[in-house]
Amino acid sequence: MKRKLIAILALLAAAAGCTTVQPWERDLHARADMQPDQQDSAIDDHIYFSKEASSGGRGFAGGGCGCN
Amino acid sequence: MQLKKPIGASLAAATCGLLGALPAAPAAAQDAKDWDIESSLLYYGEDNDRVKDVSLDVAIRRALDEDRSFSINLTVDSLTGATPNGAVPTNDVQVFTGASGGKGYIVEPGEVPLDPTFLDTRIAASANWQQGLGEASRWNVGVSVSDEYDYFHAGANARFEHDFNLRITTAYLGIAYGQDDIKPVGGAPIGLTPMVALMDNGGGADEEPGDNDGYRDGGTSLSKDVTDLLVGVTQILSRRSLLELSYSYGKSDGYLTEPYKLLSVVDPVTGIPVPGPDGAPFLYLYEKRPDQRTKQSVFAEWRHAFDRDSMAVNFRYMTDDWDVTSETAEVRYRWNINERSYLEPHLRYYTQTAAEFYRTVLFADERLPRFASADYRLADLDAYTVGAKYGHLTDHGEFTVRLEYYQQDSNPSPGSAVGELANHELILPMSAAILQFGYRFKF
Amino acid sequence: MASPCEVLIETGDKDLASRIGLRARDEALRIDRKFSRYRNDSLIQAINTSRGRPRRVDAETARLLDYGAALCKLSEGRFDLTSGVLRQAWSFDEGPIAAHPEKIPTLLERIGWQRVTWQPPMLTLPEGMEIDLGGIGKEYAVDLVADWAALQTDSPVLVNFGGDLRCTGRPPQGGAWRVGIESIDQAGEAARRIELKAGALATSGDAKRHIEIDGVRYGHIFDARTGWPARGAPRSITVAAPTCSQAGSYSTLAMLQGEGAEAFLKTESVQHWILR
Numbered sequence: 118m119k120r121k122l123i124a125i126l127a128l129l130a131a132a133a134g135c136t137t138v139q140p141w142e143r144d145l146h147a148r149a150d151m152q153p154d155q156q157d158s159a160i161d162d163h164i165y166f167s168k169e170a171s172s173g174g175r176g177f178a179g180g181g182c183g184c185n
Numbered sequence: 186m187q188l189k190k191p192i193g194a195s196l197a198a199a200t201c202g203l204l205g206a207l208p209a210a211p212a213a214a215q216d217a218k219d220w221d222i223e224s225s226l227l228y229y230g231e232d233n234d235r236v237k238d239v240s241l242d243v244a245i246r247r248a249l250d251e252d253r254s255f256s257i258n259l260t261v262d263s264l265t266g267a268t269p270n271g272a273v274p275t276n277d278v279q280v281f282t283g284a285s286g287g288k289g290y291i292v293e294p295g296e297v298p299l300d301p302t303f304l305d306t307r308i309a310a311s312a313n314w315q316q317g318l319g320e321a322s323r324w325n326v327g328v329s330v331s332d333e334y335d336y337f338h339a340g341a342n343a344r345f346e347h348d349f350n351l352r353i354t355t356a357y358l359g360i361a362y363g364q365d366d367i368k369p370v371g372g373a374p375i376g377l378t379p380m381v382a383l384m385d386n387g388g389g390a391d392e393e394p395g396d397n398d399g400y401r402d403g404g405t406s407l408s409k410d411v412t413d414l415l416v417g418v419t420q421i422l423s424r425r426s427l428l429e430l431s432y433s434y435g436k437s438d439g440y441l442t443e444p445y446k447l448l449s450v451v452d453p454v455t456g457i458p459v460p461g462p463d464g465a466p467f468l469y470l471y472e473k474r475p476d477q478r479t480k481q482s483v484f485a486e487w488r489h490a491f492d493r494d495s496m497a498v499n500f501r502y503m504t505d506d507w508d509v510t511s512e513t514a515e516v517r518y519r520w521n522i523n524e525r526s527y528l529e530p531h532l533r534y535y536t537q538t539a540a541e542f543y544r545t546v547l548f549a550d551e552r553l554p555r556f557a558s559a560d561y562r563l564a565d566l567d568a569y570t571v572g573a574k575y576g577h578l579t580d581h582g583e584f585t586v587r588l589e590y591y592q593q594d595s596n597p598s599p600g601s602a603v604g605e606l607a608n609h610e611l612i613l614p615m616s617a618a619i620l621q622f623g624y625r626f627k628f
Numbered sequence: 629m630a631s632p633c634e635v636l637i638e639t640g641d642k643d644l645a646s647r648i649g650l651r652a653r654d655e656a657l658r659i660d661r662k663f664s665r666y667r668n669d670s671l672i673q674a675i676n677t678s679r680g681r682p683r684r685v686d687a688e689t690a691r692l693l694d695y696g697a698a699l700c701k702l703s704e705g706r707f708d709l710t711s712g713v714l715r716q717a718w719s720f721d722e723g724p725i726a727a728h729p730e731k732i733p734t735l736l737e738r739i740g741w742q743r744v745t746w747q748p749p750m751l752t753l754p755e756g757m758e759i760d761l762g763g764i765g766k767e768y769a770v771d772l773v774a775d776w777a778a779l780q781t782d783s784p785v786l787v788n789f790g791g792d793l794r795c796t797g798r799p800p801q802g803g804a805w806r807v808g809i810e811s812i813d814q815a816g817e818a819a820r821r822i823e824l825k826a827g828a829l830a831t832s833g834d835a836k837r838h839i840e841i842d843g844v845r846y847g848h849i850f851d852a853r854t855g856w857p858a859r860g861a862p863r864s865i866t867v868a869a870p871t872c873s874q875a876g877s878y879s880t881l882a883m884l885q886g887e888g889a890e891a892f893l894k895t896e897s898v899q900h901w902i903l904r
Contacts, residue, residue, distance in 0.1 A: 199698035212827025
């Protein structure tokens, strides 16, 4: 289990690589659709937290609730 | 002495002489819009008369200057509908004491027992403050609180981010702490003790639980602490892509059991529930979960910009000391139809393995386990979501509509379908529709 | 120009960005050299040392003189291209600000566009008088560069010479250029933030340079009729207009109205931001 975690992290970290991206090449990253939607994420996280046994992911799961 | 006549036309003429021509369009300038309001109205509905939820979410964000901002979030949601109580179907009528300990409900033969007495309105609020620290760092602190009939949460969170290499790499570290108080009406039942069923013709709120019914002396408040730690990094890979990786660790301590959920105790051969105490037709035990849970998860998201569109793919792997492991994968594709509208289809796949103490039924001849729960959400399950979001920008704001379909299938614990249970569906598959309307504007 | 100048362009075309940047630099330097009071080889210096002899000026200088003359008329004499000599009474140029109000009456005799003989292309400047195009030169340079850039490309371009700026082409990604008006209390902090989609912004009033006499604060834009800065002038005026020259003229003329700055700009129906 632990090994799987480490393997995934290592693989993805390696994929990150070392590219030099110049400041003037960052135009696409500034686009609105490249930013994650915070409200939708929070709403989805809450729904899935109530219906599944996992929580969070990108950020904190947020407050708990008595969701049944 | 003030000038009496407006000089605009003369000035324009003079400027035309200086430059040879004037631009056709007037100047277009306005004060920056510091307030950002985002609201969503959500309908969530499951099939088979199960849970329905209507919620309203409002996020208010204000930028104070380039460096500082705060946000406030308010959510109100109203939950109705029935939810499985953990017992399995039988060929007979079953009668249960409701969540409130008073009102009971009847389940027809062959039906998976659903508790229809859940009715709750929850109000949640949170506030966050973000501040820059030097050129390359930011910190964010916040508090959260939520309240519903039988549940109260209060928490605080903090996060620190630092940019490296002109923000090609950003690392972040976050911590959150929450304390939740659970106040089941009538007190929480002692785990793995029998539920006292009401008489068939009873079911009124005036029925008092008996002395040996497994309830604690009423009104006890139970609590749990949740601590979360998050560490991650966002890395720009190229002009078009970035990758976000994070690891999180969470620990819950305290009362983690669902106070209203049960397990049926059945004969290991016939599959018929054995009789309960005090002449009750069937025996049900309240569930009991450990008082500690440690979760770890790894999350990765890759976001990619095409010339017009973009897409995001993410993956989360979670494991915990209840033996639940889960894998989540999600894809979103943003199709920017034109400058003002977009369509974003979405797919999510989720799978989890059952908690170590998950049991669909207990057998009358086995030794009582230390912990047991028949909550379908702790079972071996697969779920997928298919949906799409449509957005349209006007001069004043952005409208969105989101429609998603969620389907979940759980597997009973192995060996559960003994005797007559083989003829019943022990866990109901669940499907739900999500419809969300959103409006976001700045001023 | 004595201020940082920049050009922002949103494009994937490196050559285009280069061309526009270089052109901006070349024009700024050219105008600076031509009209600088400090350079011995500048045209303005030559005019100011002409000792009353008539001089032929080129077409560009003629247009600027006409513009200055128009502003003088529109401001009823408050703005005057010949008021530069007043710096001898208020020395802002080097070191601490020195105020010599006793010199003003004498200086006023060397001020007044009505004393100048201007018959394009011949300019006759009486001895002892000076022409100073500092009040309009920067905005003019911005407009020249912006007009040229607009002919080269439709891409979003912003020309910013020391806070006098103008944009051309489409609005940038994000919908608008974000411009901050510098706070008068905290240098480097934005007191107000503006989103500019089209046109120009010019700001008058420099919080860094002001004089205080008997508890009354004065700016550094002088009313040519009196030799003093306008009483009760705001500390900063920013105006939006289609061209930088117009924006600059509005803000300068508004500053010369002193206490009446707000009323003046309101009558003119131009968008403005005033910090007092």
